[in-house]
Amino acid sequence: MLQLRDLTRRFGDITAVDGVSFDVSDGQLTGFVGGNGAGKTTTMRMVMGVLARDEGTILWNGAPVTVHDQRRFGYMPEERGLYPKQPVLDQLAYLGELHGMTGRDARRSIMEQLERFGLADRAKDRVEKLSLGNQQRVQIIAALIAEPAALILDEPFSGLDPDAVDSMTDILREHTVRGIPVLFSSHQLDLVQRLCDRLTIMARGRVVASGTVSELQAGGPTRYKLTLGGDAGWVRDARHGVHVVDVDGPTALVEIVQEGTEQPLLEEAMARGPVREFARVIPALSEIYREVTA
Incomplete structure (x- = not known):
């Protein structure tokens, strides 16, 4: 070694x-x-x-x-x-x-x-x-x-x-x-x-x-991609603990600032209509690199 x-x-x-x-x-x-x-x-x-x-x-x-x-x-x-x-x-x-x-x-x-x-x-x-x-x-x-x-x-x-x-x-x-x-x-x-x-x-x-x-x-921010059946703009007003990184029509990229708030967010999304996708986003090395060297 x-x-x-x-x-x-x-x-x-x-x-x-x-x-x-x-x-x-x-x-x-x-x-x-x-x-x-x-x-x-x-x-x-x-x-x-x-x-x-x-x-x-x-x-x-x-x-x-x-x-x-x-x-x-x-x-x-x-x-x-x-x-x-x-x-x-x-x-x-x-x-x-x-x-x-x-x-x-x-x-x-x-x-x-x-x-x-x-x-x-x-x-x-x-x-x-x-x-x-x-x-x-x-x-x-x-x-x-x-x-x-x-x-x-x-x-x-x-x-x-x-x-x-x-x-x-x-x-x-x-x-x-x-x-x-x-x-x-x-x-x-x-x-x-x-x-x-x-x-x-x-x-x-x-x-x-x-x-x-x-x-x-695993050490990077916890982010999820949320894709809905309708517009995802309401996510901008979601409860404390969720930071909205981006919203584009029916798709939102959110960062979980407070652990455990992803489940209430999903429940609210389902109450509002169809949820097409709710998945953890694994960052590419290029994203990690930009974050740690900034």
Whole structure:
């Protein structure tokens, strides 16, 4: 398990990361989301030792993380670190050898990954000859080739087409099945909601929400959609404990401010006429994100 405890990083008078704490559990995909400047990349760089931390602790399997531990982490930085003039295979083999692999083992692993990403026929091409999406694929392979103990990936899905997203998802799941913790950042909230076991949301350098998608949804406001046989305008004058979010003809979206008032509201609606629908509205991750980062 990778554990972050009260991580803080300052740049002059600016506190970019302010007391950040969360866990990346073994065998789980943990999504890391937040707007530009929220502190995600700075946090990941501290985990990898690329940036020093001003305060806080990083634990790996319960002990303070060491340089040796960090060398075993697969890392994909925000700024891509590929050499544009080098052939793909030669460059990846070199990076594999830096991780302690033999040249033969590195090339075998690389060719397997290139095949999975549909790039086997581009192995001898220089990186600069590839499209940006294919360069992204090569960067991902660089993080995967040395059997990493953990994966720290900054925007790994950026620029990938749907097929490559599926391939990447399969590969990450293969790693989590083996018990490897995976932390990845993304601005694609629908993708995060679909893939992640847990997620952490940052805003202004701080963690503002953390948990499974279900936990975050349960912690949001309790809202119901009420659809009637006639106009729902009367709901605006409903009893205390109900906040009307929106009314559109026969449909009203209400927020239950006082627990238990949803039943009297339903009873009043039924007394007034037909009720077509009365259902709990489960918020999407995008709605939760907007609420906690506001």
